[in-house]
Amino acid sequence: MTDGEQLTIDDEIVARARIHARTVLDEYDLSVDRDALEWETSLRARRRAGACRWDPNREIATIILARRAYERYDWPTFAGVVRHELVHAWEYQRFGESGHGARFRERAAALDAPRHCQSFSEPRYVLRCRETDCDWEATRHRASKPVKSPDRYRCGSCGGSYEVEHAESGRTWTTASGYGGSKAALGDDW
Template sequence: MQSGTPDPDTPRDLLSYARLYAESVDVDVDHDAIEWEVSKRARRRAGACSYDADSGTVTIRLTWDAYEQYGWRQFTATIRHELVHAWEFQRFGEAGHGERFREKAAAVDAPRHCESFTDPRLALACTASCEWRAGRHRASKPVKQPGGYRCPDCGADVRVEHLASGVTWTDAAGYERARAVVDDW
């Protein structure tokens, strides 16, 4: 990843980056009236936008798993998409994916459809006989340097698996080899 590209590691960091990023997008919304949330629950959509007509509050909910899968750069498209919904809600009291949405989305280079996303690409697993396992979408630190991490259940070493290819590794050098041999990362 290039230096200077945001790489938030926690939902809290993702929230702060998303808010900051949103203010740089050229769409005329009242940022003070937008609430941001990050959901760690499994969801099918990368983001969602809702509106409380009584208070006038727009809520944008971002899905952590989608961010993990996309990485920051691609995830900004989700943020732009939800901001266009926020703009519709604030201005018209309703939002959808019709002509009005399409034009505004095109103006800020946002995808027209709310994106859904798929299962994790990577899994961390305990190398001992315990059952611990966790899906990962993104090449986060434990994926790149599993040698520095221990199974949270039993303390044994951790192994990473690239699920589509079955390639596994347990340290940073193994990660580099895996990147070199797996064609379809």
């Protein structure tokens, strides 16, 4: 860095993540090749606090950390995201693939890393089962197919029908036309 240059928040995120990663890799003897590990930040991410991409041609794992998550989480929570993504990097480097299965769960538990990172933004939609004896609920951040056409899908628990709620307005619908009507009625508030 030359005189007059200032560190950005993205520089801070990557620096803190790298320092934490070095400590974790040394303390837990996680065999991640640091020379085959790259770091990036994302301003676009709205729900995933982190991700790990694998480039099999270069054999490089890239950990991407969301700036919004860094700004909203306390450090211990964000450090958990870093550990979570390090487990993915380890799996990619060692096995060429990664997921959230038994191998991941075992290694994540050893590192005190969460199996799934909590969302750092409020969901835009809430899906709820309409059956009185079922309390199934799911959230979505985007207008996915189950949000747009709930009548074509079923409850994830009991198989019953469900409704979708636009979280900010409270409007609900159970059909594709209900989705369209709600979207039209809300206009700019959608």
